[in-house]
Amino acid sequence: MFMSFIIGAKKPHHAHRFFAKTTDTKAHYHTIEGYTRSVNGNSFDRHIHMYRGVTSFENKHYHRFYGKTGPAIPLADGSHYHEFEMRTYYNYDEPLEVKFGGVKYGDPNRPKHDHWFKGKTLDIVGEDPYF
Template sequence: MEVPITGFMFHSDGSGPNSNEHQHTLHITSWDGKPVNYHVHPISGDTSYDVGHYHHYAGVTEPAPSGVPHVHHYRLETSFNDQHLHYIRGTTGPAIPLPEGGHYHYFEGVTTVNGRIHHSHRYRGRTGNERA
């Protein structure tokens, strides 16, 4: 089955903080003839306890289209503990509907390596409900 989709492509030339990352992002504006709005999710939690400490993280996912199958990308910075922080970057799993409406996503991964004793932390959880 074919579903008509309209949208636009965003080109990132890699001139930002991650200057070695050239990428294209498709932004869907309609799905099967219906307009598509975008939404985000709150994302927060604590990392695993490693090398005598853990870190907290909190933020929001990148926007994704509402009402269509989708995932969200996220980029966060952890709290500053034990004289260092870590970066968290990843992609959520697919949307999981909530009985009262809306949806959430599972996420998991490993932080960047940092600290006096080089190490990383594991993290995982589920996002909060969608926000416009």
């Protein structure tokens, strides 16, 4: 029986862990961590992942972030990783006193700042072993 094997034919769904430290701005930095959105892909098809989250809580505030990774970069062992680079969304330099929680925006004259981050995804998680 002849079985053909096509490189790149198998594209299991999976996600990656990620972790990065932001730039130091206004005398503080944040960390970002989480999991990318799951997609079907392999090491050779140049797929990307979306990611989003909230930074660590530092200096009495946090920042939201959203982005997409670069294409899959193959490794010698057959796995892959992705690079990512983005900025956080702005937040006020001095936190607002919000009585019931939540986020309040809208004062264009209030000083704001953001942070940049970049890194590489970590291990693959959530891959279907029966694919």
